[in-house]
Amino acid sequence: MRKSYNKLLSALPNSVFQRLSFHLEEVSLSQGQTIHKSGELITDVYFPRQASVSLVLILSDKSTTEVGLVGNEGMAGLPVILGGKQTNSDSIVQIAGTAMKLPSQILQEEFQRGEELQKLLLLYTQAQLSQIAQIAACQSHxxxxxxxxxxxxxxxxxxxxxxxxxxxxxxxxxxxxxxxxxxxxxxxxxxxxxxxxxxxxxxxxxxxxxxxxxxxxxxxxxxxxxxxxxxxx
Known part of the structure; x- marks a missing residue:
């Protein structure tokens, strides 16, 4: 069953995954659904399975552009572990599918343990920041x-x-x-x-x-x- 999960969840040691599993909820995400809205508190994070989620900046004139992408390799809601609690972009479902939803507070508590989840999410954060920077260069050139x-x-x-x-x-x-x-x-x-x-x-x-x-x-x-x-x- 673990193999069918999101890759980040699948990579966790059994002890960590078991602690989280009591709070994980499988949800269906529909195309166009906004799971995180700019400026609003992030109450839950999402680990996509078949779904993909775009991080989208919406400007004052309503024009938009994607600055990041999250799929079965990652997690939507990174500001939760960075202490920001909010984001300046909308997280919009691009491809419908399932995801595992986890309350932000539970993730924060596990992250503060300083164990494998923390190491894994910090590496993922670096990868995500690199993706955002590369997309910015791509859009311009x-x-x-x-x-x-x-x-x-x-x-x-x-x-x-x-x-x-x-x-x-x-x-x-x-x-x-x-x-x-x-x-x-x-x-x-x-x-x-x-x-x-x-x-x-x-x-x-x-x-x-x-x-x-x-x-x-x-x-x-x-x-x-x-x-x-x-x-x-």
């Missing part, structure tokens, strides 16, 4: 086709799925571009035989070509996660 390819690869890794229920509206919201730009980029990838694209769904048919098409940022993000977490996960 790479063309939309490369950014879309990078983003699709990250979503695939977060969910272990090649068929992704994604709309133009959602993708444009995550990448901070116009819907027309998403359409043009998706058509380019489809014509190259990398994806099939229909209304509300993208299927990755050639992952190797998609990685070739993507900018260097996907590889950098993947390398840093592997360096920090693979020995433990």
């Amino acid at each position: 790479h063309v939309i086709e490369q950014r879309l390819a990078r983003w699709l690869l990250l979503v695939r890794d977060c969910t272990n799925k090649n068929t992704l229920p994604l709309t133009q509206k959602l993708i444009s919201m995550m990448l901070g571009v116009r819907r027309a730009s998403v359409t043009e980029a998706a058509i380019s990838l489809q014509q190259a035989g990398i994806i099939t694209y229909s209304r509300g769904q993208i299927v990755i048919v050639n992952s190797q070509l998609l990685e070739t098409f993507a900018c260097e940022c996907y590889g950098k993000i993947k390398e840093e996660y592997s360096r920090l977490l693979n020995p433990r996960l």
Whole structure:
């Protein structure tokens, strides 16, 4: 049963997992659901299983951009262990699925023990900060086709799925571009035989070509996660 859990939870020693298991609750997350809202107290953290969650900045003019992504390798709600208790971004479900929900207070208590959970979450925090920095560079320096390819690869890794229920509206919201730009980029990838694209769904048919098409940022993000977490996960 542990193997089917989120990778962070699966990596915990049995003693730690058992303490948390009394408080863990499996929940279903729907696409577009906001699980953490900017400026509000984070009462629960989420360990995605099949779901993926985007960390999204919403500006005063209502424009949006994704600054981070959480899937089955991580946890949504990192400010809880850093002492901030709130976040300046919204955590929005990108791909529907299940997650394990844990009260923030329980996580804080376990984190303060200074045992394996603390070590694991600190490494994950470093990996997440590296991802956020790389995405910021990507948004500024790479063309939309490369950014879309990078983003699709990250979503695939977060969910272990090649068929992704994604709309133009959602993708444009995550990448901070116009819907027309998403359409043009998706058509380019489809014509190259990398994806099939229909209304509300993208299927990755050639992952190797998609990685070739993507900018260097996907590889950098993947390398840093592997360096920090693979020995433990």
